[in-house]
Structures are given as structure tokens and as C-alpha cells.
Amino acid sequence: MVVPSYPASVFEIKSLTREFLEIRELGQAISKRLSQDEPEGKESWLYWDGDALVADDSRNRSEATPELSDALIAVLIAYAGVRADDAHQKREWAAERLQELAEKEAYGSAAVKAATIGLLPYHEVWSPARVVYTLEKQPELLPFLWPTLSEPLRFAGNQDTVPKWVNRVLDVVRVHAEVLLEATRRGYVPADAWDGIGALAAKKGSSAALKKARVLAKSFGTVTTLG
Secondary structure, eight states, rough: OOOOOOTTTEEEEOHHHHHHHHHHHHHHHEEEEEEEOTOOEEEEEEOOOOOSSEEOOOOOTOOOOOOOOHHHHHHHHHHTBBBBBBHHHHHHHHHHEEEEEEHHTTTOOOHHHHHHHHHHHGTTBBBBHHHHHHHHOGGGHHHHHHHHHHHHHHHHHSSSSSSHHHHHHHHHHHHHHHHHHHHTTTTOOOOGGGHHHHHTSSSSSHHHHHHHHHHHHHHHHHHTTTT
């Protein structure tokens, strides 16, 4: 991670299990701060002070803030979509932590959207299919995580080659189509959020993903006209 306040440094975020706990409990991310002066890096804690991300050499801060920045939310979304040796454990960990933070209203869909857009250029190593697994099992997170469905489809609609993970994302959209359509009709989700479905449906080809997009486009194409 590159932090604007420290342009000469790069922060490497550490292990999944400890990371989720630190962000959930203390609103900070454990990292190794690397720079030209310290190429081996040193342990540092990143947290949001209300105005910017701050790096602190000490883990225990006397004035810890529960507020999370979009960057720290992006760390969680990133971990939810990368490959793990134990995929089931990884998914369960991600789902539990995202649920806990949602209950605290520590993040919202805007932060998730920003994180998803920022991560999609790295979709060969960060897969939206792994993230939306959480939504398949926990639909109560849709108000927070719906951009992990819409933004990947928008991204895929602009690609010459349709990414493999599109099929899985479309499956989850289909499972929750009724809720997503109603949320869009009521204005909780922008109507143009689903433009990616139409773009995929318009592509030439007969792959399973494109066929699914064409079926969904019949319903989602209707709500997009509301925008």
C-alpha cells in the first residue's frame, strides 16, 4: 500500500488472521514499512486519525479511533478475494469479520465500491468470485457488499476477453436478483450499477456466462431505465 502522507515508503500488509482482528478491534492494520533507507522494513501500524492514514511505531495507541478509512476497508476486501491454502477457512474468516464490522456500521457500500474498483485491475490474482462467496451464504451483507457484484460485471463488460470469474458473479446475482432489483427500484442501488450486465449480454459468443447475462439483462435492463 502507498500512503499519501509517506510518499517515500511502501507498506506491506501482513497476515490474514491477525489483520482482520487488528482492524476489527483497534481500527489499525499491521504492516512492514519499506523505504530506501530501510529496505528490510520495520513493523508499523496504520490507522485513520480522522483526516489521514497515519503510521505509528507503537501498536498500543492511547487515543485509538474506531473509524475506518476506505483504505483499511480495501485491505479487508483484498484479503477476501486472494487465494489461500485453506480456502474454506479463509472464506469463513472473511465472512465473519465483514459481518462483525457491518453490524458496527464501520463501513458502507461506497467504501466497498471504491475498494472493488481499485482491486479489479489485479483480477488475475484477486478474484471477485471468492468475495461474492460471502454474499451467497450471507445475503444480509448485500446492503454493504453489492458493489462486489456490480463493479466486477461493469469491468468485465469492458474487457475483450470475459474473465473466468464472471460466471460465478452472475450466479450470485441470479440468486439474489429479486432483492437487488427491488433495492434498485427503491433507489438504494443506482440504476446504472447494472450496466455491466447489459454490456456482457451484448457480447458475441455462446459461453455459459454470456447466456446467463442475457437472461439477467431482461430483468435488470428494465430497472436501468429508471436512472
